[in-house]
Amino acid sequence: MTCAILFLMQRPLICTCGRVEFWHGALDSGNSQHLADWYSLSHVIHGFLFYAAAHWLLQRQPMGLRLALAVGVEAAWEIVENSPFIVDRYRTATIALGYSGDSIVNSLSDIGMMTIGFLFAARAPAWLTVTLAIALELLALAVIRDNLTLNILMLTWPIDAVREWQAAL
Numbered sequence: 001m002t003c004a005i006l007f008l009m010q011r012p013l014i015c016t017c018g019r020v021e022f023w024h025g026a027l028d029s030g031n032s033q034h035l036a037d038w039y040s041l042s043h044v045i046h047g048f049l050f051y052a053a054a055h056w057l058l059q060r061q062p063m064g065l066r067l068a069l070a071v072g073v074e075a076a077w078e079i080v081e082n083s084p085f086i087v088d089r090y091r092t093a094t095i096a097l098g099y100s101g102d103s104i105v106n107s108l109s110d111i112g113m114m115t116i117g118f119l120f121a122a123r124a125p126a127w128l129t130v131t132l133a134i135a136l137e138l139l140a141l142a143v144i145r146d147n148l149t150l151n152i153l154m155l156t157w158p159i160d161a162v163r164e165w166q167a168a169l
Contacts, residue, residue: 002075002111006104011082013104020105027144027169032102035109041136042148043110046074047117048133054118067118074114078107086155093158095146095166145169 007013014020015033024034031037050073054066080086082101090096102110121129140147145166154162 002078003104005079006107009082011104015103029098032106038140038144040113041140043113044117045133045148047114048121048129051118051121070118074111094154
């Protein structure tokens, strides 16, 4: 269903460059167009967070239902994230000046990354999941000067000093 909605939103199936790369590490127009990039780390963290929320709010429900709800939330985010409003917000409030939204392949991969994070958190001790989340945030911060925390901050409360620091990369 997500795929169909994104298609109706005129999202490209794959990168307009005509290739599908497993990993696209460059911060350029190929970002959010391939299977994985630096922002895939944030979707793994989504999975950690969704598992924690489901564990707390839905602890009596079967794991399959909790995972299905998490996938539904992530799929809904992928649709919202690719709406003109959010794409424009990324362009004006963050360092993603040339951002045009995700390819369908990237959106589906993001849902898969969230699922990996959810399943990891379901099996790993909480301390390990928290440690890995912090490590992934710090890795993305060190390499691309962006991560889930800064993404949320800059989308909701843009700070010029942060944007300037990010742009200096």
